[in-house]
Amino acid sequence: MTTSTPNSTGTSFWKIxxxxxxxxxxxxxxxxxxxxALWLLVVAxxxxxxxxxxxxxxKS
Known part of the structure; x- marks a missing residue:
């Protein structure tokens, strides 16, 4: 038998x-x-x- 925690999928969902x-x-x-930055470049x-x-x- 495998043991799995019931909240393992819920926790990963919240992390994602x-x-x-x-x-x-x-x-x-x-x-x-x-x-x-684009607007500053245009102004410059x-x-x-x-x-x-x-x-x-x-000069002329």
Whole structure:
């Protein structure tokens, strides 16, 4: 006869559920940080472009 604990499947279910929820939270935070970094990159490129154009016109 094999002995098995009655809560072995329930415990693994809750562990898997916790892991899935944790991964979803990390992905949502990571995606938000990625979008924020993309906007910062766009703003930086606009500032550098404007500075370059301004510098080109004032040099002539």
């Amino acid at each position: 559920l916790a892991i899935v929820i944790g991964v979803l939270i990390l992905v949502s935070i990571g995606w938000s940080l990625f979008k924020a 490129l606009v500032v550098v472009g404007a500075f370059t154009v301004l510098k080109a016109f004032t």
